[in-house]
Amino acid sequence: QKEVEQDPGPLSVPEGAIVSLNCTYSNSAFQYFMWYRQYSRKGPELLMYTYSSGNKEDGRFTAQVDKSSKYISLFIRDSQPSDSATYLCAFTQGGSEKLVFGKGTKLTVNP
Amino acid sequence: KAGVTQTPRYLIKTRGQQVTLSCSPISGHRSVSWYQQTPGQGLQFLFEYFSETQRNKGNFPGRFSGRQFSNSRSEMNVSTLELGDSALYLCASSPDRAPYEQYFGPGTRLTVT
Numbered sequence: 001q002k003e004v005e006q007d008p009g010p011l012s013v014p015e016g017a018i019v020s021l022n023c024t025y026s027n028s029a030f031q032y033f034m035w036y037r038q039y040s041r042k043g044p045e046l047l048m049y050t051y052s053s054g055n056k057e058d059g060r061f062t063a064q065v066d067k068s069s070k071y072i073s074l075f076i077r078d079s080q081p082s083d084s085a086t087y088l089c090a091f092t093q094g095g096s097e098k099l100v101f102g103k104g105t106k107l108t109v110n111p
Numbered sequence: 112k113a114g115v116t117q118t119p120r121y122l123i124k125t126r127g128q129q130v131t132l133s134c135s136p137i138s139g140h141r142s143v144s145w146y147q148q149t150p151g152q153g154l155q156f157l158f159e160y161f162s163e164t165q166r167n168k169g170n171f172p173g174r175f176s177g178r179q180f181s182n183s184r185s186e187m188n189v190s191t192l193e194l195g196d197s198a199l200y201l202c203a204s205s206p207d208r209a210p211y212e213q214y215f216g217p218g219t220r221l222t223v224t
Contacts, residue, residue, distance in 0.1 A: 032211040043115075043201050043215035044154070088154065097144055097210045098167050099203075101154040 001026050006089055006102025015111050019076040023089035023102045026070060031094035033065050035074045038086045038104065047087075048074070079109045112137055115216035117202050123222045129190040132219045136183050136204030142166075143185040144213060145177060148199040157200075160185055189221075197223045 006023045013019055021035075032051055036044035050056045053067045062075040076083055089102040116135045124130050136143050144167075145157040156169040160179035177187040183204075189196055199220050203213035 034211070036215075043217045046212065046214060049212060090154075092211045094211060097142055097159045097161075097205065097213070098156045098169065099144070099146075099154075099211075099213060100156070101146075103153040 003027050004089065004091060004100055004102045007105055008103055010106040010108060012108045012110060013079055015079060015081060015109055017079050017109070019079050019083070019107060019109075021074040021076075021087050021089075021105050021107070023072050024070055025072070025091055025100075027091070027093075027100070028070070029093045030091040030100075032092045033063070033072045034090040034092075034099070035061075035063055036088040036090055036101075037083075038088060040085075044088055079107075081109050081111050084108045112139075115202055115204050115214055117200075117216040117219050119219060120217065121220045121222075123224060124192050125224055126192055126194060128192050129188060130192060130221060131186055131188045132200055132202075132221075134185045134187075134202030134204075134216060136185070136202075137206075137214055140204035140206055140214075141183050142205045142207070142210055143179055143183065144203045144205070145185070145187050146201045146203065146215075147171070148201055148218070149197075154201070157187065192223045194223050197221060 034049040035047045038044045048063045060077045064073040086104040088104040090099045142161045144159040159167040179185045199218040201218045203215045205213045
């Protein structure tokens with residue numbers, strides 16, 4: 001079983017749509033859950049991170065963690081063409097600085 | 112604050128050669144991590160340095176090595192390059208108070224021919 005699974009997409013949505021991106025994980029030791037955004041030919045940019053189960057909101061972005069199901073989600077409201085990028089989930093045990101990444105989901109928001 | 116910087120941005124090398132990549136972390140960050148990104152494997156952890164000491168290492172062969180200097184700048188070296196080493200090499204730094212909060216540089220695109 002892979003440590004992290006993320007649907008690679010690609011995902012194409014119209015501007016203004018609500019986008020849902022998901023990852024599952026198998027390692028119960030993961031304590032921090034991150035979402036990164038990566039534009040073409042750029043390094044990943046940290047969007048949000050959470051520690052506990054539940055929701056965390058930041059503007060149009062909401063991160064959701066369900067530790068019991070080992071499932072995390074990122075919701076993007078009112079999606080914009082500028083949101084077009086690859087979204088990567090990442091996990092770490094907390095005591096280690098090693099991040100374990102999903103393969104990324106490529107999102108295109110069409111005007 | 113200036114972000115993480117990496118040099119060079121692009122590099123073309125021949126099989127068998129060696130290469131050194133450089134990373135300057137965000138000011139005040141003492142932890143520097145290196146990752147390899149390829150289309151097939153995604154982002155994979157190489158190693159992490161803190162105050163000139165390697166604290167963590169991923170599952171890469173010994174041809175991949177790194178070091179960190181007293182000013183927290185870091186270098187990674189790949190010896191005896193193979194075609195499969197072609198990748199985007201990313202460096203990330205994090206603050207002491209939140210080591211999981213990693214900020215990435217733009218990466219060095221290495222092509223091995």
